[in-house]
Amino acid sequence: MKFDTPATTNPIDQMKVVGQPLDRIDGPLKTTGTAPYAYERHDVAAAPAYGYVIGSAVPKGRITGMDVSAAQHAPGVLAVVTAENAGPLDKGKYNTAKLLGGPEIEHYHQAVALVVAESFEQARAAAALVKIDYAAEPGRFDLHAARVAAFPPEENDITGPPETHVGDFAGAFAQAPVTLDETYTTPDHSHAMMEPHATLAAWEGDRLTVWTSNQMIAWANGDLAKTLRMPKEKVRVVSPFIGGGFGGKLFLRADVVLAALGARAAGRPVKVALQRPLIANNTTHRPATIQRIRIGATREGVITAIGHESWSGDLEGGGPETAVNQTRLLYAGANRMTAMRLAVLDLPEGNAMRAPGEAPGMMALEIAMDEMAEKLGIDPIEFRIRNDTQVDPEKPERPFSARAFAECLRLGAERFGWDARNSRPGQRREGKWLIGIGMAAAFRNNLLMKSGARVRLDGEGRVTVETDMTDIGTGSYTIIGQTAAEMMGVPIEKVTVRLGDSTYPVSAGSGGQFGANNATAGVYATCVKLREEVTQRLGFNSEDAVFADGHVRAGNRAVLLGAAAAEGDIVAEDAIEYGDLDERYQQSTFGGHFVEAAVDAYTGETRIRRMLAVCAAGRILNPKSARSQVIGAMTMGAGAALMEELAVDTRRGFFVNHDLAGYEVPVHADIPHQEVIFLDETDPLSSPMKAKGVGELGICGVGAAVANAVYNATGVRVRDYPITLDKYLDRLPDAA
Amino acid sequence: MHSHSEPGLSRRDLLVAGAATVAGSAATGPAHAQDAVNTSSMDTVPRAPVHAPVRFTVNGREHALELDTRTSLLDALREHLHLTGTKKGCDHGQCGACTVMVDGVRINSCLTLAVMHEGADVTTIEGLGTPDRLHAMQAAFVKHDGYQCGYCTPGQICSAVAVLDEIKAGIPSHVTADIMATPEFSVDEVRERMSGNICRCGAYSNIIEAITEVAGRAA
Structure with missing residues (x-):
């Protein structure tokens, strides 16, 4: 149809x-x-062998020697798969680095071997016997240092243009009576889904079936066939239950390729789950960004110039984090510019994580809007509504299919008790707690x-x-x-x-x-x-x-x-x-995020006390599961605001906190009761369902709403995520 | 099931095996075993796995197993008994997906060896209810949509059932104001006690409503 x-x-x-x-x-x-999840399919393959993955201990360089003899002779070992014995492999269309590395190493914990044994314990023990010598090479691991050599990324359907210009941004910004020019940073983030990437692979002659955990079956099918140089008709990919993905399972990953190679080498079904400590560096992550935002406005709060530039890094051949995209569409303004710059980094592969582009982009833009509103002395909600637009600001002949942005903000303000907010920060105190309220827009396109x-x-x-x-x-x-x-x-x-x-x-x-x-x-x-x-x-x-x-x-x-x-x-x-x-009309989803935060006046500890999202996203197909999508995204956004950061070792070239103890994500104690309101809306331009997406709208902007609430509580503006207490403790108001 | 060549295990064998494990950890240090640069000084002669018999009850059913002594309780359940409801999220006691109850107390089954549980009474998610006969906590999770991808869910539910028992048993938590008094049910108590069970999908708000309903309080 x-x-x-x-x-x-x-x-x-x-x-x-x-x-x-x-x-x-x-x-x-x-x-x-x-x-049944991938690693649990006792129903489809009896007595599979177990694979244990070995990741590279260096981020860049070459393997100069690999001694697998002790491992091969260890009890229960059936095979040791390496690039040397795996046969010729291609690289998947959607992969930047190879999924089985060696002798060349492209990033830390890139898979370099799979040890297959009768039991998991035997495979793990034998993996520790593999001796690998590396010749490490210097790499580029620091985005701030690599920024100077960053270049405009190649334009494609996902990335969009590296630069956009409408009107005369520089001139309008120079002439604007009220201006803001600030730089914001967001760190690398890990998807940290609960189910590790896992695959059970079985061959029947030249036909391969993989039971795996993947978001995009046809992409996995095509890339597995391409990697193994097989016709894709001979590859079957099965993934009925997926223990979370958030973009981390959009692509074929090492577990699938290694399970298939291991099963071929061992002559029987093999299952592989990436060990948790490998996942952050072996798989993809959301790249860090440095974002400069400039806004110029009249004293009445009408934006006349808006500019957003973003720097991010990736492996050679990779792409940028498209953090400027929402700024092309969200607010009016006659003079506009955006620019993306990509630096080559030798860190693990950057790629999509829940709302790629908008999630970190909105974290920066929506602090900037809060700062600008304060400079203008205008309520932050009023400032946003004053710059609302019903048409694509770059192409005014192109209307939005539906845009109930202002309604979301007004309803949210009413339900959340926005009028109780003191626009002067650091004024409200309950015992030891400094209390603040913040809001931000939510925005994400409908594809x-x-x-x-x-x-x-x-x-x-x-x-x-x-x-x-x-x-x-x-x-x-x-x-x-x-x-x-x-x-x-x-x-x-x-x-x-x-x-x-x-x-x-x-x-x-x-x-x-x-x-x-x-x-x-x-x-x-x-x-x-x-x-x-x-x-x-x-x-x-x-x-x-x-x-x-x-x-x-x-x-x-x-x-x-x-x-x-x-x-x-x-x-x-x-x-x-x-x-x-979707070309004649801009199709997007809209919302408003509202957060109340409490900051301990003595220790700087931040607690989120209330959260509300109001969403306009077309017809809601199931209000119960849609609401869950939104609260889940709000939770991940709260993590991005307050705790999540892959810590980069810029000398050794890897993410240091590569497990669920070191990479902190929100737990029960971090998240309050959450409210979600969906506007009653249908969008007949989106599809016969008249629905749009909500799963990512909920993460777009919520981090900035937390940041703005913390600012409203403390009067200390932090522009470097996550907003941890070491960044503001010394500037808190006098506690006594 | 694998065939095992060493049915018996003397006390001396166990001590030797224990010493080798310690030596192995020391040699690889805090780094990861897969970073196998220069690990040649140890374990050059691989030893055959040591197996030991263990008997325990799971969900009311007795099991007699002959297990590699390195097998975690989690892997004994998942790989040997095919009780895959208990999940492996991290294998390092960081996420709580593997939570089961052993002799009425919730533990991370990835952090304990199966052979340590001779005579134990283990309850897993499969022992609480079935799709046709849901336990009250399972039904409340469905009603309040206290899950999304479902992978942390069995651990959340086992923890939730145990948490209510812990509060009833008078065990205080970090947020209990007076640790000498009997703790009262509150959402703060539940949030604190459930914080070892990570849900990356972010269903926390709904999970708390489900637990609150089962506890007999208004959500």
Whole structure:
């Protein structure tokens, strides 16, 4: 189905199932520990051997010698896979560094060997017997030092243009009566999903099946085949349950390649989970940024000039963190510029993490807006609303499809008690606590991607959906089930949803908050086709037929849905494809984040006391799971604001705190009760579902809302994330 | 299951095995074993794994196993008994995904060796309820959407069940105002006691509502 004109009334608008806050249909499996993750597939491969990964001990250089003899003779060892004996390997389209390194080393903890043994304990013990000599080479590990040599990144669909210019930014900024020119920094972040990257691989002749943990099945399928130089038809990728990804499992990673190579070498199925201490340096991370923001405005608070520059680093051949993107769209202003600069660093591979670009970009921009509002003496909400725009500021002929930004901010202010905020910071005290309130905008684009599905109807009236879409905790199983139930007029109990298998039609996959809208739209399109087949078989005029309550009705005739498949199952396959509605209209999601923070006047300890997000993101397909997406993103954003930082050893070239003890993420004690409000909105330009994404909107801006609340509490402005007490303790107001 | 060549284990063997483990840790130091630069001074003659028998009860069912003495309780459950509801998130006691109850007390099953639990009574997530017969805590997690990817969930639920028992048993926590008094249920008590169970999806707010409901208080 080609979606190239705005959606009109369709069966989804009934909202009998879609839009209802149903419990997740996979909930009973997940809460009883019976949902099978990749490393747990005792049901598909008996007695697999175990692989243990060895990561490079140097960040750059060459392996000059590797002695695996002791390991090979260790008890239980079946094989030791290295680049030397793995045979020729290509590099995946989506990988920057090789997934099996050697002799050349591209980054610290790049996988250099896999030891395969009868048991995990034996593989681990034998891995310690592998002797590797390296010739280390000097590398570039410090973004601040490498900044001077940074260059404009190559333009592509993901990166966008390295520079944008509208009007005369420099002139307007120079003439503006009120200006801000500040630099903000965000550190490297780790996805730190709870399930390590894990794969069970099994060969049958020249055919390979991997049970793995991956967000984008078709990408993994293609890149695994490419890496192993196989036709992709001979590779099957299965990933029905994924223990978190956040972008870290968008791509083929070392666990998959090594499990496949290990299984080939050992002549039996092999399973591999990346050991937790390897993950931060072996896999991808969100790159650190240095961001300079300049804003010029009239004394009335009308922005006349806005400029945003960002520096980030990556391995040779990698890409930038696109931290300036939201600044092209979020606020009005006649004179504008953005620029990205990329430095080559020899740290592990930088790549997408939840809301790449906007997450760190909004952390900086929304502090800058708070600072600017203070300079102008205007309320921060009013300042943002004054610079709201209903059109793309770079191309005024291009409207937003829907933009209820101001409504989000006004409703949030009312619900959060914004009028109780003292605009002078450091004024409110409760016992030892300094109390502050802060807010920030939320903004993230809505991306349209082709997405396919297959839907089967059987004689019992049961509907089965198959698509390679994944559920990474987002609720895909449930909203896809809701979509099929609504379209076919059956209760959700009559729908079976099967996901994450490369033998199913290719979907949008999970990433960039594009999964929900596109994947359900693909199921919608396929159900439209199935409905036509059903009505044809039942002799109905498809225009008039109503699918409801397990029946198909037209006029005064009603037939059980299953009757259409009495002679055999009916199977429809289709995909949603898009025209140019996303070019003619800017499609984005909007919101407002509100935070109350308390800072200990004596120790500087910061506690978040209240959080609220108000979101305008099109139709909400399931308010329960959508709310969970938003609170989860708020939690990750709170981590980015207050604690998360991969500490770079700029001499040895690696992330030092590479486990879940050293890389601190929010725990229960860090997070208060969280509120989320969704505006009642539909966006008929986004898809027949009229939905958009929410999974990343929730992280965009929340870090700055925390930062602004801490500033409001203390009067100390920190522009270097995370906002840890060492950065402001000596400047806190006099506690006595 | 693997075949094991050494059914018996003398006290002397155990001491020798223990000493080798200590030596191994010292030689590789705080760095990681995979950073195997210059580890040639030790373990040049690989030793056959030492196995030992152990009997314990899991979810009411007795098991007699013959295990490599290095096998963690977590791996005994997941790899030998195929009870994969208990998750391995870090294998280093940092995340809580492997939480089970041993003799009524919650522990990180990755931080303890299976052979140390002779005669123990272990309860895992599978022992609390099944998809058709959910435990009250499991049902509350579903109702309040106290999970997303589901990987930390069994550990969260086992911890939550144990936390309510700990409060009832009068065990104080870091946030208990008066450690001589009987601790009262509060969301702060629960947040503190649940903080060893990381949920990267960020379902904390919902998890607290689920636990609060089970504890019999208004959310």
